[in-house]
Amino acid sequence: MLLASGVKIDKKDVSIIPVIIDTDAHNGDTARTRDILKNYYDIRKTFVNKAVTPDSQHFFSTPISSFNRLNQDNAENADLDVQFNFQNQDTTFANFINHSGLDQVNKDVIELLYNDSLDEHPELHLNLSVGFKGNPNIGSVVFNELADSPHFKNFESNFTSGDRVFIISSIFGGTGSSGFPTLVKMMRSSTNQNLAQTNIGAITVMPYFNVETDDKSAINSAIFDTKTKAALAYYADDKFIKSINALYYISDNKKPGALPNVEGGKGQVNNGHVVELISATSIIDFINRSDSDLQTPQAFEFGANQDGNPFTIKDFSLTTKDKYIKHLVHFAYASSIALQYVPTLTKETFYDKKELNIDNSLGVPNGYQKILAFFNEFSNWTSKEMNDSNSGRAFISFNFDTDQHLNNMIHGGELKTGLFNKGLSKSKIAEMLTRNEVNEPKDMPIPEKYLNMLYKTAFQCTSLKGELP
Numbered sequence: 419m420l421l422a423s424g425v426k427i428d429k430k431d432v433s434i435i436p437v438i439i440d441t442d443a444h445n446g447d448t449a450r451t452r453d454i455l456k457n458y459y460d461i462r463k464t465f466v467n468k469a470v471t472p473d474s475q476h477f478f479s480t481p482i483s484s485f486n487r488l489n490q491d492n493a494e495n496a497d498l499d500v501q502f503n504f505q506n507q508d509t510t511f512a513n514f515i516n517h518s519g520l521d522q523v524n525k526d527v528i529e530l531l532y533n534d535s536l537d538e539h540p541e542l543h544l545n546l547s548v549g550f551k552g553n554p555n556i557g558s559v560v561f562n563e564l565a566d567s568p569h570f571k572n573f574e575s576n577f578t579s580g581d582r583v584f585i586i587s588s589i590f591g592g593t594g595s596s597g598f599p600t601l602v603k604m605m606r607s608s609t610n611q612n613l614a615q616t617n618i619g620a621i622t623v624m625p626y627f628n629v630e631t632d633d634k635s636a637i638n639s640a641i642f643d644t645k646t647k648a649a650l651a652y653y654a655d656d657k658f659i660k661s662i663n664a665l666y667y668i669s670d671n672k673k674p675g676a677l678p679n680v681e682g683g684k685g686q687v688n689n690g691h692v693v694e695l696i697s698a699t700s701i702i703d704f705i706n707r708s709d710s711d712l713q714t715p716q717a718f719e720f721g722a723n724q725d726g727n728p729f730t731i732k733d734f735s736l737t738t739k740d741k742y743i744k745h746l747v748h749f750a751y752a753s754s755i756a757l758q759y760v761p762t763l764t765k766e767t768f769y770d771k772k773e774l775n776i777d778n779s780l781g782v783p784n785g786y787q788k789i790l791a792f793f794n795e796f797s798n799w800t801s802k803e804m805n806d807s808n809s810g811r812a813f814i815s816f817n818f819d820t821d822q823h824l825n826n827m828i829h830g831g832e833l834k835t836g837l838f839n840k841g842l843s844k845s846k847i848a849e850m851l852t853r854n855e856v857n858e859p860k861d862m863p864i865p866e867k868y869l870n871m872l873y874k875t876a877f878q879c880t881s882l883k884g885e886l887p
Contacts, residue, residue: 419796420698421480422458423749424873425742427472428706433481437573438501439564439597446687452500454795458482459498461789465869477749477873485573502569511544514559561600570604577613584701585620589649590642598622602658617663617712619704622653624669626693627810628676663712666700667719668693672727672811689803692729692813696720699742728805728812730830732887739886747828747886750800750816752876753793754824755847763848768855774868785865824879830887842879850875 421434436455440448462478472480484499512518517528528534532541564570583605587598598620608614625642646669653659670693700718726733734743760776763769769776779786797818804813814829824842825833835841854874858867 419695419749419799420702420742420745421482422478422792422796423745424475424477424479425702425745427480427702430471430473432472432705433483435483435485436500437485439601440501442683442686444683446684448501449684450687454792455482455500456498457788457792457795461792464785465789465865467866475873477752477869485569502564502567510542511559512542514563517542561597564600565604574608574610574613577608577610577616579612581612582617582619582705583613584704585618586623586697586701587620588623590625590646599653599656599659602662606658606661617709618661619664619666619700619712620662621666621668621697621700623693623697624667626668626670626673626691627688628673629678660715663715664704664707665715665717666697666703667717668697668700670811672725676808689806689809690799691809692804692811695804695813699738702742728807728814730814730887731828732830744880744886746800746815747883748873748876748880749796750818750827751824751879752872753796754818754827755851755875755879756790756793756872757797758818759844759847760851762844763851766848767852768871773855774864774871779864779868786868789869828883828887831883833883842882847875847879850878854878 438448438451442448458478459482462481466476466478470476470479482498511532512534517525520528528542534542585598585601589598602618602620605613605616605618624646628642659665700720703718721735722729722733722738723735724733731739731743731747760769764777768774771777797816800816801818803809804815806812817827817829824847825835833841840846851871855867855871858870862870
């Protein structure tokens with residue numbers, strides 16, 4: 419979402435290569451993340467000129483690429499490949515380590531280390547298809563197998579000088595807290611010196627939500643803090659974790675409400691959270707740091723002006739608002755204009771068949787529907803999901819329910835109007851859209867012209883708004 423909004427990266431030749439690593443391959447949140455990434459990838463191919471670079475003033479300005487670099491010749495036509503596939507993920511932990519094939523002495527050792535009962539919370543008989551259910555002692559064993567997987571081998575062999583790695587993981591579950599140190603060890607131990615010596619950044623996400631109590635579930639938020647302390651103690655002594663060039667920490671102890679207790683699979687679809695938005699800023703911060711700035715390992719924490727609960731735009735520092743939030747505001751205006759205004763302005767010049775041909779264009783499944791779906795995802799994420807206090811600390815940012823004007827879209831930053839100044843009224847938006855569209859070059863492809871029109875109109879809205887709350 420930050421990249422879609424045009425958040426600036428200080429380098430031209432940057433491409434983000436997302437990789438999802440999780441044994442819970444059918445997780446609902448994972449599926450949603452894959453869909454959004456692929457949608458971003460397709461939108462760039464259709465709506466963004468190839469000359470647009472990560473440091474450009476433009477929506478979707480940063481390329482997202484597949485980790486499979488062996489198919490670069492067909493990159494433009496290939497689907498975005500983002501997920502490593504674990505081997506033997508539809509099996510139990512006992513089968514994974516070949517427990518039945520061990521001699522008795524080794525079986526006894528394993529049964530001392532892992533609960534071998536068949537109760538509701540097994541360890542030895544845990545089915546790996548939905549992740550590790552908060553058991554990092556199992557995850558660390560499974561993750562060691564990743565080094566021999568075709569996906570990791572491909573990633574390792576194609577890693578070149580100047581590439582960087584950023585690892586995102588939670589610390590209070592099983593997959594993140596076990597996978598994070600294992601991945602760092604695998605990379606630092608690689609025979610590819612480009613990978614072994616690369617700059618690594620990471621964010622360790624500590625508890626920021628609760629789950630409903632369920633005695634039948636292996637997930638218990640009452641022990642999240644205890645598990646976090648244990649993992650942090652391990653990280654503090656681990657030589658590979660200490661080698662990380664930039665390690666970011668984030669947590670939130672304001673955790674009202676509780677999420678449904680879903681152990682994994684398709685049913686696990688959690689609302690977005692402001693902690694996740696803030697975590698994403700650490701990735702941009704890491705990318706923008708110079709190699710010289712990363713020579714000595716450093717740790718960072720995020721700070722805000724105020725401890726607002728619910729959190730609002732005014733609670734962010736001026737630096738955060740300038741680097742990140744103003745771009746989200748810009749994208750919010752564009753989303754609202756695209757979803758609520760453009761389809762209704764049928765009499766305007768830009769709408770005509772001789773210009774953007776909106777009537778026919780908006781119905782194209784693989785064209786405009788993708789970008790409208792992304793705008794919808796953005797509006798739901800900002801105005802509904804992060805605004806839900808049941809997910810933890812609510813973040814109140816935008817109101818997309820204003821059907822007459824955009825003056826009240828920014829929470830706490832209403833645009834002042836008067837008798838002769840209606841602000842961002844529907845007629846004002848129509849005027850700006852038409853002027854911006856007709857001023858684009860006549861030979862520009864229509865999809866690019868459409869997105870440029872939205873960008874420039876939204877930018878004018880942001881300028882008229884002035885300072886953020």
